[in-house]
Amino acid sequence: MTAITMPVKTPARVRTTSPLRAVLRNKLALVAVAVLAVMLLAAVFAPLIAPHDPNAQDLLVRLRPPAWMSAGTSDHLLGTDQLGRDLLSRLIYGSRISLLVGASAAVLAGIIGATIGLVSGFLGGWFDRILMRIADVQLAFPSILLALAIVGFLGSGLWYVIIVLGFTGWVSYARVVRAEVLSLRSREFVTEARAIGVRDSTIMRRHLLPNVLAPLATIGTLHVAAAIVAEASLSYLGMGVPKEIVTWGAMLANGQLYLGTSWWLAVFPGLALMCTALAVNITGDVLRDVADPKAYRR
Amino acid sequence: MKPLLSIEELSVDFRLDTETVHAVDRVSFAVEEGETLAVVGESGSGKTATALSVLRLNPEPPCVYSGGRVVLGGRDVLTVSEKDLRGIRGNEVAMIFQDPMSSLNPLKRVGVQIGEVLRRHQGATRAEARQAVLPALREAGISDAERRAGQYPHQLSGGLRQRVMIAMALIGRPKVLIADEPTTALDVTVQAQILDLLADLGQRHGMAIVLITHDLGVVAEVADRVVVMNRGEVVETGDVLELFDHPAQEYTRALLRATPKLELT
Numbered sequence: 001m002t003a004i005t006m007p008v009k010t011p012a013r014v015r016t017t018s019p020l021r022a023v024l025r026n027k028l029a030l031v032a033v034a035v036l037a038v039m040l041l042a043a044v045f046a047p048l049i050a051p052h053d054p055n056a057q058d059l060l061v062r063l064r065p066p067a068w069m070s071a072g073t074s075d076h077l078l079g080t081d082q083l084g085r086d087l088l089s090r091l092i093y094g095s096r097i098s099l100l101v102g103a104s105a106a107v108l109a110g111i112i113g114a115t116i117g118l119v120s121g122f123l124g125g126w127f128d129r130i131l132m133r134i135a136d137v138q139l140a141f142p143s144i145l146l147a148l149a150i151v152g153f154l155g156s157g158l159w160y161v162i163i164v165l166g167f168t169g170w171v172s173y174a175r176v177v178r179a180e181v182l183s184l185r186s187r188e189f190v191t192e193a194r195a196i197g198v199r200d201s202t203i204m205r206r207h208l209l210p211n212v213l214a215p216l217a218t219i220g221t222l223h224v225a226a227a228i229v230a231e232a233s234l235s236y237l238g239m240g241v242p243k244e245i246v247t248w249g250a251m252l253a254n255g256q257l258y259l260g261t262s263w264w265l266a267v268f269p270g271l272a273l274m275c276t277a278l279a280v281n282i283t284g285d286v287l288r289d290v291a292d293p294k295a296y297r298r
Numbered sequence: 299m300k301p302l303l304s305i306e307e308l309s310v311d312f313r314l315d316t317e318t319v320h321a322v323d324r325v326s327f328a329v330e331e332g333e334t335l336a337v338v339g340e341s342g343s344g345k346t347a348t349a350l351s352v353l354r355l356n357p358e359p360p361c362v363y364s365g366g367r368v369v370l371g372g373r374d375v376l377t378v379s380e381k382d383l384r385g386i387r388g389n390e391v392a393m394i395f396q397d398p399m400s401s402l403n404p405l406k407r408v409g410v411q412i413g414e415v416l417r418r419h420q421g422a423t424r425a426e427a428r429q430a431v432l433p434a435l436r437e438a439g440i441s442d443a444e445r446r447a448g449q450y451p452h453q454l455s456g457g458l459r460q461r462v463m464i465a466m467a468l469i470g471r472p473k474v475l476i477a478d479e480p481t482t483a484l485d486v487t488v489q490a491q492i493l494d495l496l497a498d499l500g501q502r503h504g505m506a507i508v509l510i511t512h513d514l515g516v517v518a519e520v521a522d523r524v525v526v527m528n529r530g531e532v533v534e535t536g537d538v539l540e541l542f543d544h545p546a547q548e549y550t551r552a553l554l555r556a557t558p559k560l561e562l563t
Contacts, residue, residue, distance in 0.1 A: 125359070188401040195353055196388030196415045196466070210405045 032282035035275055043095040050089035051077070054246050058084035063262045079264045081254065087264065090246045091272055097241060098228045098248040099276070101162055105227035106220045108166025113173020114216055118204050120174065121181030132178070135171045143168040144233055151239045158241050161234055165227045173219055180212045214288040221284030225277030232273075248273050301328035302506040303352065303391070303474045308366035310347050310356065310530075321347040323530040324366065329474065329506040334497065336509045336521035336538070338553070344530035345510045349478050351376070352508070353387050370474070389419045392467035396479040398459035402451040409435075409447030412466045419470055430469060438465035439495050457488035461495070468499060475500065478510045493520050514557045518542060526550050 024030065042049055062084040065072045072079060078087040120131040138146075147164045154160050184190060185208070193203050232249020234240030241247055248269040255266030310322035322344045329335045337345045350356045352368055354375055368375040370390060375383070395401040403411060412434060413427030422430065428447075435443035438461040451459060460480060467475060477496060481489035497520045500507045509521060517524055517538065524541050526534045526549065534547045545551045 188395045188397060189403045191350075191355055192393070192395060192401045192463075192466075193403070193414075194355055194387065195393040196470070197384040197386070197418050198414065199384060207403055211403070 026286065028282060029286040032279040032286070035279040036283055039095055039099060039276060039279070042092050043099050046092050046096055050086075050092045051075075052086035052089040054085065054090040054093040055244065056085065060084065063258070065262070066264055078268050079262070081251075081265055082258065082262075087251075087268055090251060091248070091268060094246045094248045094251055094269065095272065095276075097158065097245055098231065098273070101158070101165065101231045101241075101247070102224040102228040102276070102280075104162045105165035105169060105230075106223040108162065109169035109223060109227075110173050110216060110220050112166065113170035114177050114209070114212070116170065117174040117177025118181055118208060118212070121178035122185055122200070122204055122208065128178075131174070135174055138168070138171050144230070147230070147234060148237065148239055151234065156234075156239050156242065158245065161231055161240050164234075165230055169223055169227065172223075173216060176215050176219060177212050180215060181208055184208055184211055217284045217288050221281045224280045225273070228273055228276065301330050302370070303508070304328035304369045305348070305352070306367045306369065308348065308351060308368060309364045310344070310351055311362045311364045312347075312360045313362055314360055321361075321530050322351065325527070325530070325532050326366075327525045327532065327535060329508055331473075331506055332501065332504045333523065334500060334507040334509060334521050335523050335525065336511060336517040337525045337527060338511055338514060338517055339527035339533075340512060340553075342529075343527040345512075345527050346478055347530075348527070349393075349476050349508065349510045352474075352476055353391055353393060354383055355393075385419070388415050388467075388472070389470050390472055391474045391476060392470060392472035394460070394463050394467050394475070394477040394480045397483045398456060398463050399451065399483075401463055402459060404451055407448055407450060408454070408462045412447075412462065412469055415466060415470045431465075434465040434469040435462070437468065437499070438462070439491070440465070456484050457491065460484060460488075460492055464492070464495065464499070468503070471503065472505065474506045474508065476508045476510070479512070480509070481516060482511075482513070489516070490519075496520065514554065526553065 058080070061073065061076065061080050062082055064076055064080045064084075066079045067074050067077050069079075076086050076088070078091065080086055081090070116131055116135075120128045146168050150164045150167070151160055154164075190203060190207060193207050194200075198207075228248065231240055231247060232252055235247055235250040236253035240249070243250070251269040252266055252273070255262075255264075255269060258265050304326075305328070306326050308322055308325045309320065312319040312321055325344070325348055327335065327337075337348065339345045347356060347361075351363065352370075352375065354363075356363075363376050366376075370386065373382070375386060378386070402408060409428065409431045412431045413422070413424070416422040416427045416430055417424070431447050432443045435446060440446050440458065440461050446454070446458070446462075451462075454462065460483075463480075475496075480496065481492050484492060493516060496507065496509075499505070509516070511517060521538045524534075524536060524538050525532055526541075526547070528549050533549045534541065534545065536546075541550065542554065545554055
């Protein structure tokens with residue numbers, strides 16, 4: 001009889017790794033962070049990178065397809081629009097405004113929403129009731145209509161758009177943070193913090209806020225993409241950023257008119273938007289894992 | 299000897315939407331320096347509500363302190379200002395809770411959480427607090443204190459976490475320690491160690507310890523005096539040996555009979 005040797009499995013080792021190493025080991029995270037980095041660099045160094053002036057018109061090469069198609073030219077890698085403007089250059093310049101609007105609106109809404117959610121959930125009582133009814137009203141009201149009304153009142157412009165999107169987007173943050181705080185505040189570590197004499201404002205800031213950062217980051221990353229699209233909708237309705245400033249949203253809106261004949265006008269800004277949203281979402285997940293001491297202990 | 303903490307005719311109500319629950323009804327007792335007082339009773343007897351009242355930690359609303367006083371160093375805790383109250387909490391009176399897992403913030407290293415007491419009350423800097431944490435951890439019986447101070451709660455065992463809680467409670471050198479079921483969540487061998495540690499530290503620092511428990515075995519092991527509570531009222535008070543040998547009240551006798559006994563037949 002022959003002896004059968006069984007392969008001995010070494011037990012998986014539990015190792016505590018640094019958060020940075022955990023990110024580096026996660027390939028998908030690496031790609032997402034790289035994509036975001038490239039986008040940010042492109043936005044910052046747009047004048048150096050862009051092959052053409054994004055607003056320079058050349059009617060002789062209007063509606064050229066991307067370079068790899070038979071009618072394309074190597075001068076315009078991603079083709080041109082109906083006025084002969086270079087699509088790649090417009091995408092690069094557009095990333096500036098789109099990223100700025102997306103990130104700023106998400107941060108603004110996050111700050112407003114987290115503050116309201118924390119205070120509302122922690123203090124409770126009539127304070128909570130009033131704030132949450134306001135949130136209900138805001139939710140019931142179509143946000144684009146509200147945004148239109150505010151822009152109509154204040155006037156359009158880049159900063160107004162950011163403020164409007166920030167002020168219309170806080171509700172989801174506030175509700176999630178409040179729900180988390182409601183469950184956290186009855187946890188014993190909050191009682192314990194009070195028992196050692198920590199004041200309420202410090203408990204909210206130092207004990208509760210870090211514990212709600214994970215859901216906050218997740219909503220934030222979703223909101224970045226939503227804010228970029230909302231800016232597009234406002235621009236599409238002519239209530240957003242002035243026409244001479246290139247944004248992905250405005251490009252998308254413009255491309256829609258030519259979808260049947262010149263697909264690249266809508267597809268490339270759409271792709272850029274999608275890649276950004278995806279990269280931001282994955283990066284948000286990574287950030288959440290890094291913030292949770294349990295998650296990177298694999 | 300003058301008591302460090304005395305509770306006089308304390309009544310605590312919980313005003314709910316439909317009814318008012320009298321959780322604590324005219325309860326009185328006092329603890330002296332170096333003494334361990336056990337408050338025993340079944341679930342819902344009001345012992346935790348009484349304990350939390352000492353630091354005014356019951357959630358208000360629904361809780362209302364409807365009568366009596368909690369006297370600590372000549373002041374009534376129930377009427378002092380929020381600011382004075384924060385000065386008492388963790389400094390003059392410290393508390394240890396039942397579940398050491400949920401009593402620690404999961405996102406902060408335990409060393410930082412222990413040091414927070416000093417930073418709040420003695421205005422210690424981050425570095426000073428870090429310095430003071432290591433001896434406090436060692437005093438609570440934690441070897442390898444440097445490494446433990448840098449760990450998160452989930453990396454520690456239940457017994458270690460409760461030792462961390464003890465270190466946190468004692469680092470401010472409180473005069474009174476309130477331990478609310480400090481060993482309930484731990485297994486039996488660890489329970490004995492933690493009780494020994496508490497008794498030892500109480501002796502060494504001349505602290506008054508109020509031990510809230512439903513476990514009469516625990517009471518027999520560490521307490522000097524016992525307060526028996528039922529339905530929010532004090533049923534019987536007395537010296538621990540006296541009470542175990544000659545319980546005066548029927549409820550106390552029933553409680554004693556309910557303790558499981560290990561007998562050879």
